[in-house]
Amino acid sequence: MSSDVRYGVADSVGSLLAAIAHSISEALRIMSFSDKQLWGMDEHEHQRALEEVLDEARKDFQEMGPLVNGDIYYENDRTHDSLQELCLLRDRFQAHALSLREWSRSGGPIDPVWTRDTHRLQRDLHRAQCRAASRIFTSGQEGSARCLGAFLVYRKQRVWSNRQAAGVEEGEYQKRYLEELRTCNRIGTFQRFGEADIAFVCDYCDGHLLWDDLDKMPSVRTAQETVLWPTTPISPSTGDPQWQATGFSHSKHEEKQVVFAPVAIANHTSPHPGDWRARLLCPFCEDEAAVPRDKDDEEDRWRPEATFDDIAAFEEHLLWQHTTQKSSIASTGNCAVM
Known part of the structure; x- marks a missing residue:
């Protein structure tokens, strides 16, 4: 992971996940206001991909808290590696929403590569949430233990x-x-x-x-x-x-x-x-x-x-x-x- 990724002192796992969710929702909002009469298969597929990212992120967020003794521990966690990983993902999702905003202004067909990138972001976000929860779980174990x-x-x-x-x-x-x-x-x-x-x-x-x-x-x-x-x-x-x-x-x-x-x-x-x-x-x-x-x-x-x-x-x-x-x-x- 890049060493120049920065996060603020007030950031936590919960706040960074909220920022990511906001970027995904913003991307969906941008697409909802575009002219759907000009849409082809790529545009519809990309919208579905964004919806899947948001749905899975919400599901993961709801499931991780109970695994680490409560939502409060998960949301307020400030483990360095978790914040670094989620901060990088926040920036990637923000950049993706910005690209969609530029696309909506310039018009034309959407780049089909963006859908593949969205699936990759979905996978990375899922694993980031899993690893964040695992770090909390491991910190509560004595000595060597299962992840x-x-x-x-x-x-x-x-x-x-x-x-x-x-x-x-x-x-x-x-x-x-x-x-x-x-x-x-x-x-x-x-x-x-x-x-x-x-x-x-x-x-x-x-x-x-x-x-x-x-x-x-x-x-x-x-x-x-x-x-x-x-x-x-x-x-x-x-x-x-x-x-x-x-x-x-x-x-x-x-x-x-x-x-x-x-x-x-x-x-x-x-x-x-x-x-x-x-x-x-x-x-x-x-x-x-x-x-x-x-x-x-x-x-x-x-x-x-x-x-x-x-x-x-x-x-x-x-x-x-x-x-x-x-x-x-x-x-x-x-x-x-x-």
């Missing part, structure tokens, strides 16, 4: 896991499974990374999770025994976590086991400053560490490893510490299949 996006997926999984022992009908499993996947898609995006890899980019921390040499991202867990679809997060016969999914390599289109995407997404943390890769926590080690100690146990409380640097390290840990299928899977000769 807000990861926490939203993790929370869904915990509800599922905590009620599994009570018995859940197949239809309820399917419903929760789809909710888990939808939550993943709401907090970030999957995209091709290079020619062979697949990355998930989190909107809340901008961290990247990278699966190496993967043709398509598997959408279901790998069943370790005969079970009803969808496969549950915990094996009903052994009690072991089912964290794997079956995919195919991009290079040879051979079957390979990978970390199921929601497992990784729900347990990532923000990248180190200057890095782009998200780190990962092991939820199964966390659960084991949380088990009450025996009163006669005088040893220091066991603590899980803090974080893993990438998917490959995370998978190797899961392979050797949290599966009963070590021998068959290890025979592939490649622990870090991600």
Whole structure:
């Protein structure tokens, strides 16, 4: 981000978002007063794009406050990085409204490139709001913790896991499974990374999770025994976590086991400053560490490893510490299949 972006001492996340909303509304007002008899497809498409930006910005604003213990914390936040990012976006939206004003005065068809730019602004504004909320969330955590996006997926999984022992009908499993996947898609995006890899980019921390040499991202867990679809997060016969999914390599289109995407997404943390890769926590080690100690146990409380640097390290840990299928899977000769 440019270092020459400035904001005033009275600016906050709320005030900058209000200024952005004003620019979008002004752009729509300019278009509403133009001669629609001269409009073509590009003009109508651009108006729809502006309406979508405003609608999503309002929706995001309403959703972020409750995630960080109330609207007042979100609106009044003055975290430097958040203000820098939103100030730059405010200037971009103001420039866009000014361009529309000049277009309305000079006449002629609208530049179709502006619609593409508007969609880009919409995406950037959405991610800026997510990151602003995530910074507030992270500041309230002790030590290394999941980013807000990861926490939203993790929370869904915990509800599922905590009620599994009570018995859940197949239809309820399917419903929760789809909710888990939808939550993943709401907090970030999957995209091709290079020619062979697949990355998930989190909107809340901008961290990247990278699966190496993967043709398509598997959408279901790998069943370790005969079970009803969808496969549950915990094996009903052994009690072991089912964290794997079956995919195919991009290079040879051979079957390979990978970390199921929601497992990784729900347990990532923000990248180190200057890095782009998200780190990962092991939820199964966390659960084991949380088990009450025996009163006669005088040893220091066991603590899980803090974080893993990438998917490959995370998978190797899961392979050797949290599966009963070590021998068959290890025979592939490649622990870090991600």
